[in-house]
Amino acid sequence: MMAVQSLAILGSTGSIGTQALDVAEKLGLRITGLAAGRNVEELERQVRRFCPAVAAVSDEEAAGRLRARLRDVPVEILAGEEGVCAVARGESDLVLNAVVGMAGLAPTLAAIRAGRNLALANKESLVVGGELVMRLAEENGVRILPVDSEHSAVFQCLQGCAGRGEVERLILTASGGPFFGCSRAELAQVGPEQALHHPNWKMGAKITIDSATLINKGLELIEAIWLFGLPPEKIEVVVHRQSIVHSAVEFADHAVLAQLGVPDMRVPIQYAVTWPHRVPSPVRQMDWFSLGALTFERPDEDTFTGLRACKKAIRRGGLVPAALNGANEEAVALFLEKEIGFLDIAALAEAASDRQEPGEVTYEGIRKADAAARAFVRAQARKADGSVPRRAL
Ligand SMILES: NC(=O)C1=CN([C@@H]2O[C@H](COP(=O)(O)OP(=O)(O)OC[C@H]3O[C@@H](n4cnc5c(N)ncnc54)[C@H](OP(=O)(O)O)[C@@H]3O)[C@@H](O)[C@H]2O)C=CC1
Ligand SMILES: CC(=O)[C@@H](O)[C@H](O)COP(=O)(O)O
Ligand SMILES: [Mn+2]
Numbered sequence: 001m002m003a004v005q006s007l008a009i010l011g012s013t014g015s016i017g018t019q020a021l022d023v024a025e026k027l028g029l030r031i032t033g034l035a036a037g038r039n040v041e042e043l044e045r046q047v048r049r050f051c052p053a054v055a056a057v058s059d060e061e062a063a064g065r066l067r068a069r070l071r072d073v074p075v076e077i078l079a080g081e082e083g084v085c086a087v088a089r090g091e092s093d094l095v096l097n098a099v100v101g102m103a104g105l106a107p108t109l110a111a112i113r114a115g116r117n118l119a120l121a122n123k124e125s126l127v128v129g130g131e132l133v134m135r136l137a138e139e140n141g142v143r144i145l146p147v148d149s150e151h152s153a154v155f156q157c158l159q160g161c162a163g164r165g166e167v168e169r170l171i172l173t174a175s176g177g178p179f180f181g182c183s184r185a186e187l188a189q190v191g192p193e194q195a196l197h198h199p200n201w202k203m204g205a206k207i208t209i210d211s212a213t214l215i216n217k218g219l220e221l222i223e224a225i226w227l228f229g230l231p232p233e234k235i236e237v238v239v240h241r242q243s244i245v246h247s248a249v250e251f252a253d254h255a256v257l258a259q260l261g262v263p264d265m266r267v268p269i270q271y272a273v274t275w276p277h278r279v280p281s282p283v284r285q286m287d288w289f290s291l292g293a294l295t296f297e298r299p300d301e302d303t304f305t306g307l308r309a310c311k312k313a314i315r316r317g318g319l320v321p322a323a324l325n326g327a328n329e330e331a332v333a334l335f336l337e338k339e340i341g342f343l344d345i346a347a348l349a350e351a352a353s354d355r356q357e358p359g360e361v362t363y364e365g366i367r368k369a370d371a372a373a374r375a376f377v378r379a380q381a382r383k384a385d386g387s388v389p390r391r392a393l
Contacts, residue, residue, distance in 0.1 A: 001117060001143060004093040004273050008033035008052075008116075010084060010107050011098035013042040015204045016121045016147065016265060020096050021046060023270045026282060033087035035099070035107070038062045044069045051075075054090055056083035058103070085110035094273060096147070097122040100206050101329050102322075102370055105129055109363070112136045119272035121147035123223040124329075128322040128370065130226030131361045144227065145272040150220055151227055152268030153246035153259035159276065161251070164229055171248040171256070172220055173240040174299060175200050177212040180239065184303055190342045192335060200243035200263045209332045213345050214299060218310020219328075222321055225314065232314050237307065239297040244286070262286050306346035309353065318358025319369040326370035327352030330377040340381050352376045 007029045011017045013036040024031060031050035036043045037058045047055050047070055055070075056078040057063050063079035070077065078086050081103070088095050088111040095111040096119040097104050104122030109129075111118050113136065120126070125133055137144050146152045150172050161167065178197050179187055195212040196205060203211075210216035217237050224235050246268075248258035261267055264283045271278070301308040306328075313324040328349040334340045340348070352373040359365055 001275070002093065003277075004029065006030040006032045006092045006094075007273065008035075008087055008090055008092040008095045009098065010035040010088060010095065010104070011100065011122070012036050012046055013039040014098055014100060015202065016096075016098035016269065018042075019265050020098060020269050021050065023266050023273065023281075025050075027270070027273065027279070029273070032092040033090045035084040035087040037099075037103075040065045040069065047073060047075050054078060054087055056080075056087045058084065081106050088116065089114035092116060094119055094145075096269070096272070097125065098147070100124075100204055102128055102326060105133075105363075105366065108133055109136065112140050112142045115140050115142060117143045117145070119145045119147050119269070121269075123148050123219050124325055126223045126226045127219050127325045128366050129361060129363070130222065130321075132363065132366070134226050145275055146223075146227055147265075147268050147272050148220060148223060149263070149265060149268050150247040151223060152271055154224065154228060154249055156259045156271065157247070157249040157257040158228070161249075166252050167228075167230065167234070168250045168252055168254065169234045169236055170224055170228065170230060171250065171258075172217065172224060172235060172237050173243070173245050173247050174214065174217040174237055175211065175243045176239040176241055176297075176299070177214065177216075179212055180241065180300075182303070184343065187303070187342050191338065195335070195342060199241070201265075205336060206329070206332055209335060209345070210328070213306040213342070214301075214304035215306035215310060215328055215346060215349065217299070218307045218313075219325070221310060222314055232311065237299050239299050240295065241297075242291070242294055244291060244294055260286065304346070306349060309346055309350035312350070313353045316353075316358050318361055319365050320353050320356050320358055322361075322366045322369040323356035323373040324349050324353035326373035327377045330374040331381075334377070334381050344381075348377045348380060351380070 012034040031052045033054045034052045035056040054076045060079045084107050088107040095116045098121040105125045108125040243263040245258045250256045313320045331345040331348045
């Protein structure tokens with residue numbers, strides 16, 4: 001891959017998007033396109049600072065507001081999923097997809113079909129459509145560079161590895177989230193305020209809740225299967241409370257390589273951009289003498305049932321992970337609105353995925369499975385007769 005000089009960022013107003021702009025600015029990259037949801041104020045600031053040729057937002061109303069704010073700036077403003085996909089297809093050496101959720105799938109596919117190399121933070125693209133995404137990437141000669149910290153860590157450990165046959169297993173580390181060690185009785189009482197406090201990472205709301213339920217790790221397991229072409233039996237989830245070891249690879253000779261560092265997403269973002277090279281970064285050095293103990297434990301899947309539900313969805317395959325993902329997104333939104341309890345998230349994600357037949361993974365199939373799972377979750381949450389595990393225990 002030629003050195004990246006220009007970058008399009010999708011989800012530029014979010015946690016990863018803003019850090020990616022920070023990295024891009026320090027590397028002196030040209031920003032060719034930006035896309036976001038509805039945060040027009042932040043996107044206006046970004047457009048004025050980085051002067052992309054094109055910017056997109058998720059709907060016409062937001063596009064109207066952005067156009068009104070940027071009348072004096074020569075930028076093309078697009079709207080809707082098609083607008084975001086147009087930014088993904090536009091001229092750039094690399095597209096960084098940091099959109100949150102299933103909304104990232106269409107732009108992932110658009111970038112790949114246009115032959116754009118992809119730095120992928122949007123893990124949901126691979127969760128719902130890994131088979132499709134990886135097949136298209138291969139057909140179009142597109143590289144997918146992981147941004148998710150664990151997958152970047154594995155990718156870094158795999159540099160120089162001659163092939164999958166040399167890998168015994170991957171070790172995906174999990175912080176355990178804010179509630180590690182809690183009982184189900186305690187989890188039944190927690191609300192968004194507590195769940196939004198990740199012990200080690202400052203991230204967007206959706207992924208922070210996913211970390212608290214451990215569903216993030218289940219989604220990451222699926223992401224790893226597709227990125228590295230390994231079966232689930234070869235991927236072990238290990239709780240590592242300190243988030244210093246970002247993941248590891250055990251090779252055929254049982255040597256283990258791990259990637260360590262302070263928890264700062266600018267490291268994996270920058271590596272995805274500069275790969276295979278490493279360049280200086282403003283991220284602080286790890287202080288070995290203040291690290292203290294690094295601990296490793298087995299995840300408690302009886303308490304955090306979401307991880308087990310993800311493993312079941314992987315085993316059933318096909319469209320089942322898409323249903324689980326759609327249900328989870330909907331349930332997380334309801335939890336943040338205080339409509340359902342914390343334990344309901346995993347219960348609803350599992351119930352919705354159990355209802356889904358595996359079927360064939362097509363774009364239309366994914367959308368249908370996603371929509372059906374969301375409708376199921378909304379309907380269950382509306383029921384007042386107690387037949388759903390509302391604030392389940
Ligand atoms: N944050 C982190 O440290 C990590 C995140 N990830 C993954 O990266 C992705 C982004 O996460 P994060 O940055 O935390 O999320 P945020 O919620 O902080 O940001 C999400 C971004 O997506 C945009 N967006 C939302 N809906 C749409 C849409 N329909 N079309 C276009 N853009 C949209 C938002 O726009 P707006 O705000 O303008 O509405 C925002 O720019 C997720 O898939 C997450 O799992 C992976 C590893 C670490
Ligand atoms: C930074 C990152 O990659 C997140 O996905 C993070 O790993 C979440 O932490 P958990 O390990 O708690 O899910
Ligand atoms: Mn991660």
